[in-house]
Amino acid sequence: MLLGASRVEGSNPSLSANLLFMNLFQFIRNFFRQIRSSRFAYDNLIEVLVYKQAIIDNFLFFKSRFSKLEIAPVLKSNAYGHGLVQVAKILESQKPPFYCVDSFFEALILRNENIKTPILIIGYTPLSNIAASRLKDLSFSVLSLNELKRLNKMITKPLCIHIKIDTGMHRHGVNLEDIEEAIALIRSNSNLRLEGAYTHLADADSESPEFTERQIKDWNKTAQRLMDEFPSLVHLHCAATAGAIYSDKIIATTMRVGRGLYGIQVGSKKLDLKPALEMRTKITSLRKIKSGDSIGYNTTFTAEQGMTIATIPVGYTEGLDRRLSNKGFVTIRGRQCPIVGRVSMNISSIDVSALPEVELDDEVLVISRDSKMSNSVEYMAWLCETIAYEILVHVPAHLRRVIIA
Numbered sequence: 458m459l460l461g462a463s464r465v466e467g468s469n470p471s472l473s474a475n476l477l478f479m480n481l482f483q484f485i486r487n488f489f490r491q492i493r494s495s496r497f498a499y500d501n502l503i504e505v506l507v508y509k510q511a512i513i514d515n516f517l518f519f520k521s522r523f524s525k526l527e528i529a530p531v532l533k534s535n536a537y538g539h540g541l542v543q544v545a546k547i548l549e550s551q552k553p554p555f556y557c558v559d560s561f562f563e564a565l566i567l568r569n570e571n572i573k574t575p576i577l578i579i580g581y582t583p584l585s586n587i588a589a590s591r592l593k594d595l596s597f598s599v600l601s602l603n604e605l606k607r608l609n610k611m612i613t614k615p616l617c618i619h620i621k622i623d624t625g626m627h628r629h630g631v632n633l634e635d636i637e638e639a640i641a642l643i644r645s646n647s648n649l650r651l652e653g654a655y656t657h658l659a660d661a662d663s664e665s666p667e668f669t670e671r672q673i674k675d676w677n678k679t680a681q682r683l684m685d686e687f688p689s690l691v692h693l694h695c696a697a698t699a700g701a702i703y704s705d706k707i708i709a710t711t712m713r714v715g716r717g718l719y720g721i722q723v724g725s726k727k728l729d730l731k732p733a734l735e736m737r738t739k740i741t742s743l744r745k746i747k748s749g750d751s752i753g754y755n756t757t758f759t760a761e762q763g764m765t766i767a768t769i770p771v772g773y774t775e776g777l778d779r780r781l782s783n784k785g786f787v788t789i790r791g792r793q794c795p796i797v798g799r800v801s802m803n804i805s806s807i808d809v810s811a812l813p814e815v816e817l818d819d820e821v822l823v824i825s826r827d828s829k830m831s832n833s834v835e836y837m838a839w840l841c842e843t844i845a846y847e848i849l850v851h852v853p854a855h856l857r858r859v860i861i862a
Contacts, residue, residue: 512548
């Protein structure tokens with residue numbers, strides 16, 4: 458078995474899986490520590506630049522604009538592609554009430570990197586991991602009545618929880634009609650410490666407010682009921698970035714901020730936010746092609762005249778969406794240059810015919826922070842008919858994040 462883990466006859470499969478998981482985590486952590494401590498210097502062919510001040514400014518924007526609420530940064534999915542540990546370290550000095558992550562694994566990474574801020578796991582955590590956890594200042598989400606029933610039977614030590622309420626998203630959450638039973642279960646077990654409650658607005662970025670207002674009405678009624686039963690309840694959070702415009706109508710103490718933290722706008726109402734990520738690489742080859750020559754897989758682009766084509770070592774593995782084939786752009790020497798042919802796994806071809814001075818190793822801006830550019834995250838998302846943070850979360854974790862002060 459992997460990493461020398463062996464199966465013991467008659468052993469608990471859940472325990473064996475946990476041991477295997479911990480061994481794997483230790484192996485990965487030690488591997489990357491060896492890389493960091495290596496004296497061998499090398500140039501990064503691709504760099505992901507994360508702008509520290511932009512993230513801090515975005516956090517402070519929400520903190521100032523919604524001054525009655527605490528701001529809880531959402532760091533799930535590798536901090537929307539910006540780097541889980543890097544963003545956590547950037548925001549430690551701002552003393553947020555807690556970080557939101559999706560998984561126990563993400564929480565484990567943060568604690569192993571000496572991140573001290575409390576953490577809320579907003580995704581599902583297997584009960585075996587909850588029982589085995591020794592991490593400090595860690596709270597778990599309860600995502601259904603059935604999960605709460607199982608926790609109630611299993612937990613024998615104090616456990617901080619946030620209960621999620623389903624007000625209309627219909628993915629996770631305790632149903633509205635089950636709230637009273639949930640309250641009774643929490644009251645029946647002194648080890649269940651209800652630290653918070655929250656919901657998720659399904660359509661807050663829509664131009665039509667009707668569905669969101671129905672959700673808020675149901676949330677407010679439930680939040681008031683929970684406050685009546687649990688006066689020590691600390692965190693009530695309903696709105697995320699998209700729902701911020703409804704904050705004055707919501708019973709809440711806290712706001713979760715995800716995409717807004719990274720400078721991604723919501724709908725047509727522009728906020729004073731700063732994109733925080735760029736991707737840069739270099740030209741790795743230049744070639745002349747003649748009229749009638751095709752480029753890349755499936756011959757989706759054929760030259761109508763002589764052209765100069767550059768290749769870059771960035772493809773869909775590195776986060777350049779394949780849907781940008783023959784319609785995306787990069788920036789070279791300050792000029793927008795079109796992607797031609799298929800975006801491949803690790804290579805893309807760029808038309809640089811308009812740049813006679815172009816050279817091998819010239820810098821290429823793949824993702825721009827400038828929202829007016831055709832290679833900004835939001836414009837790329839528009840070309841791909843998707844959302845900006847799908848583009849961001851596909852920037853893989855193996856690419857080095859360089860923090861720019």
